[in-house]
Amino acid sequence: xxxxxxxxxxxxxxxxxxxxxxxxxxxxxxxxxxxxxxxxNTGEVLVLIGPSGSGKSTLLRCTNLLEEPTLGHVWFEGxxxxxxxxxxxxxxxxxxxxFQAFNLFxxxxxxxxxxxxxxxxxxxKPNEARxxxxxxxTRVGLPEKADAYPGQLSGGQQxxxxxxRALAMRPKLMLFDEVTSALDPELVGEVLxxxxxxxxxxxxxxxxxxxxxxxxxxxxxxxxxxDGVIMEEGDPREMFQNPQNERTKKFLSQIL
Amino acid sequence: MAAVGVxxxxxxxxxxxxxxxxxVTFGAGIAALALAxxxxxxxxxxxxxxxxxxxxxxxxxxxxxxxxIPITGARSICGxxxxxxxxxxxxxxxxxxxxxxxxxxxxxTMYSRMDTKRRRNEMLAGGVxxxxxxxxxxxxxxxxxxxxxMIFVKNFLDFPIISGWWGTLLVGMKNxxxxxxxxxxxxxxxxxxxxxxxxxxxxxVRAPARAYINFFRGTPLVWQLAFGYLGLATGLGxxxxxxxxxxxxxxxxxxxxxAEVFRAGIQSIERGQLEAARGLGMSYLQSMxxxxxxxxxxxxxPPLMNEFVxxxxxxxxxxxxGLTHSQWDLMTAGYNGYLNTxxxxxxxxxxxxxxxxxxxxxxxxxxxxxxxxxxxVGVTA
Numbered sequence: 001x002x003x004x005x006x007x008x009x010x011x012x013x014x015x016x017x018x019x020x021x022x023x024x025x026x027x028x029x030x031x032x033x034x035x036x037x038x039x040x041n042t043g044e045v046l047v048l049i050g051p052s053g054s055g056k057s058t059l060l061r062c063t064n065l066l067e068e069p070t071l072g073h074v075w076f077e078g079x080x081x082x083x084x085x086x087x088x089x090x091x092x093x094x095x096x097x098x099f100q101a102f103n104l105f106x107x108x109x110x111x112x113x114x115x116x117x118x119x120x121x122x123x124x125k126p127n128e129a130r131x132x133x134x135x136x137x138t139r140v141g142l143p144e145k146a147d148a149y150p151g152q153l154s155g156g157q158q159x160x161x162x163x164x165r166a167l168a169m170r171p172k173l174m175l176f177d178e179v180t181s182a183l184d185p186e187l188v189g190e191v192l193x194x195x196x197x198x199x200x201x202x203x204x205x206x207x208x209x210x211x212x213x214x215x216x217x218x219x220x221x222x223x224x225x226x227d228g229v230i231m232e233e234g235d236p237r238e239m240f241q242n243p244q245n246e247r248t249k250k251f252l253s254q255i256l
Numbered sequence: 257m258a259a260v261g262v263x264x265x266x267x268x269x270x271x272x273x274x275x276x277x278x279x280v281t282f283g284a285g286i287a288a289l290a291l292a293x294x295x296x297x298x299x300x301x302x303x304x305x306x307x308x309x310x311x312x313x314x315x316x317x318x319x320x321x322x323x324x325i326p327i328t329g330a331r332s333i334c335g336x337x338x339x340x341x342x343x344x345x346x347x348x349x350x351x352x353x354x355x356x357x358x359x360x361x362x363x364x365t366m367y368s369r370m371d372t373k374r375r376r377n378e379m380l381a382g383g384v385x386x387x388x389x390x391x392x393x394x395x396x397x398x399x400x401x402x403x404x405x406m407i408f409v410k411n412f413l414d415f416p417i418i419s420g421w422w423g424t425l426l427v428g429m430k431n432x433x434x435x436x437x438x439x440x441x442x443x444x445x446x447x448x449x450x451x452x453x454x455x456x457x458x459x460x461v462r463a464p465a466r467a468y469i470n471f472f473r474g475t476p477l478v479w480q481l482a483f484g485y486l487g488l489a490t491g492l493g494x495x496x497x498x499x500x501x502x503x504x505x506x507x508x509x510x511x512x513x514x515a516e517v518f519r520a521g522i523q524s525i526e527r528g529q530l531e532a533a534r535g536l537g538m539s540y541l542q543s544m545x546x547x548x549x550x551x552x553x554x555x556x557x558p559p560l561m562n563e564f565v566x567x568x569x570x571x572x573x574x575x576x577x578g579l580t581h582s583q584w585d586l587m588t589a590g591y592n593g594y595l596n597t598x599x600x601x602x603x604x605x606x607x608x609x610x611x612x613x614x615x616x617x618x619x620x621x622x623x624x625x626x627x628x629x630x631x632x633v634g635v636t637a
Contacts, residue, residue: 107554166536
C-alpha cells in the first residue's frame with residue numbers, strides 16, 4: 001500500500017498501454033490481490049499463470065474494471081480509469097474481454113451477438129455492423145454459423161464467436177480469462193489457433209491460461225502469480241526452462 | 257448443449273401387444289364412464305330442449321306455467337328433471353355401474369399379472385375409469401330419487417330464465433376481458449420498472465420500490481378498489497369513473513406482483529451475461545435492455561401468465577364499486593341477474609363465462625411453457 005507517492009502520469013504517446021499500480025482487492029475479508037504493479041506495452045502478449053485462487057482472473061478483471069480494485073490505480077493510455085469520473089463504458093469499448101464460460105447471449109444469433117454492441121454502443125448502422133461482424137466471423141472461421149443460436153454451436157464454436165464479438169469492437173487490448181478451461185479437450189485447439197493468429201497480427205493481449213504450451217509459444221512476457229502477488233516475471237521460455245522463484249519451480253514441476 | 261448433426265429418429269413402440277381381457281376391461285371402463293356421464297348429460301340436454309308438456313310430478317313440485325307463481329322455463333326444468341327420473345336414465349346408470357364394477361374388478365386384481373406394458377396399462381386405465389364411473393353413477397342413482405332433485409334443477413339449470421340477459425352477460429365478459437387485459441398490460445409495465453428499481457445497488461432507489469410492492473401485496477385488492485374509488489377518486493373529487501379507477505387499481509396491484517416475478521427472472525440470469533454486456537461497453541441500462549431483460553422475460557412468461565389468470569377472476573371485485581349497467585363486468589352482470597330473478601342459474605352461466613376466458617389462456621401458457629422447455633431459447637418471441 002505505497003499509494004502515498006503520486007504516480008508519474010505516463011506519456012500518452014509512448015507510455016504503456018496499461019499500467020497497474022498498487023492493486024489490492026478484497027472480497028469481503030478475503031485479500032485476493034496484495035499489491036500488484038505491472039505494465040503492458042502495445043503489441044505485448046502478457047501471460048498470467050499460477051495455481052487456482054492465486055488472483056490471476058481477478059487481476060485480469062481489474063484491468064477493465066469489471067472488478068473494481070479496492071486500492072490502487074489502473075492507467076489505460078495514460079488515463080487513470082480508476083478515477084470515479086472516468087466513462088468506463090467508453091474505456092471498455094477499447095478493451096475486449098473473453099470469458100471462460102463464453103457468456104454469449106443465448107437469445108441472439110451469433111451475428112446478433114456481435115452486432116448488438118456495434119449498433120447500440122458504437123452507433124454503427126445495421127448494414128455496416130453486419131459487414132463488420134461477418135468479417136470477424138470469417139476471421140474465426142465461422143461465417144456459415146452467423147444465424148445459428150449459441151445453443152446450436154459447440155463449445156469451441158461458441159468461444160470463437162465470443163472472440164469475434166470482442167474483436168468486432170476493434171479493441172486496443174484483448175483480455176482472455178481462461179478461455180479454453182470449459183472446453184472439451186478436442187475443441188481447445190481451434191480456439192488457441194484463433195488466439196495464436198491474433199498475436200501474430202500484433203494484437204496486445206493479456207491471457208490467463210493453464211495451457212502452458214500456448215504460454216511458452218505465444219507469450220512475450222509471463223507473470224507467475226501466487227497468493228495475490230506476482231512471484232516471478234520474465235520471458236516465458238526462460239521462465240519455463242529456468243525458474244528462479246521456489247514457488248514457480250514447484251508449480252511448474254507439478255503441471256509440466 | 258443442443259445436439260449438432262445428430263441423426264433424428266423416432267424410438268420404437270415397445271409397449272407390446274394387447275390381449276382380449278385387457279382390451280375388454282379397458283373398453284368396459286370407457287363404456288361405463290361414457291354411459292354414466294355422456295348418457296346422463298344427453299338425457300338432460302334432450303329433456304331441457306324437448307319442450308314437452310309439464311308432467312304431474314312437475315306441477316306437484318310447483319313447476320307451473322300459469323297460476324299465482326308461474327316459473328319461467330318451466331318446461332325446460334321439467335324436461336331436465338323428468339330426464340333424470342326416467343327409466344332410460346335408470347337403465348343407463350345401472351348399465352354404467354355394472355360395467356364399471358366389472359372394469360374395477362378385473363383391472364385392479366389382474367393388472368400385475370399382465371406380461372406386456374400395453375396390457376398392464378389397459379388394465380389399470382380400465383380400472384381407474386371404472387372407479388370414476390361407479391362413483392358418478394352411484395351419486396346420480398341416489399340423487400335422482402332424492403328430494404332435492406327438483407330444487408336443484410330449478411335453481412341451477414333453468415337456462416330459459418337467462419334469455420333476456422345474454423346481451424348483458426356478453427358485455428360483462430367483454431368488460432371483464434378489458435379490465436383484465438388493461439390491468440395486466442399496465443401491471444407488466446409498472447412491474448418491469450419496479451423490478452429494475454428493486455435490484456438497484458442504491459438503497460434510496462430500492463426502498464420506495466419495496467415500500468410500494470409491500471403495500472400493494474400487503475393490503476386486500478378489494479380494499480384498494482374501495483379506497484381508490486370511494487376514498488381517492490370520489491373523496492378528492494377526481495373526475496374518475498369507477499371503471500377507470502378499477503383499471504388503474506388493477507394495473508397498480510398487478511404491477512406489485514409482476515415486479516416480484518420480473519425480479520426473480522432477472523436475478524436468475526447468470527452473472528456472466530451482465531459481465532459480457534458491460535465488457536462490450538454497454539451501460540447498465542443497455543445491458544438490461546439488450547441482454548438481461550429479454551432473457552428474463554422468456555423465463556417469466558409462465559408465472560406472469562399465471563398472475564394474469566388470477567387477475568381475470570379478481571376483476572370480479574369491481575362489484576363493490578357500483579358500476580353503471582354498460583360497465584358491468586361478468587360477475588356483476590351475473591349477480592344482478594340473480595338479484596332480479598333469484599335463480600342461481602346465473603352463477604352457473606357466470607362460471608362458464610369465466611372459464612371461456614381463462615381456459616384458452618391456460619392452454620396457451622401450457623403450450624408456451626412446453627416450447628420454452630423443449631426448444632431453443634432463441635426461437636420464441
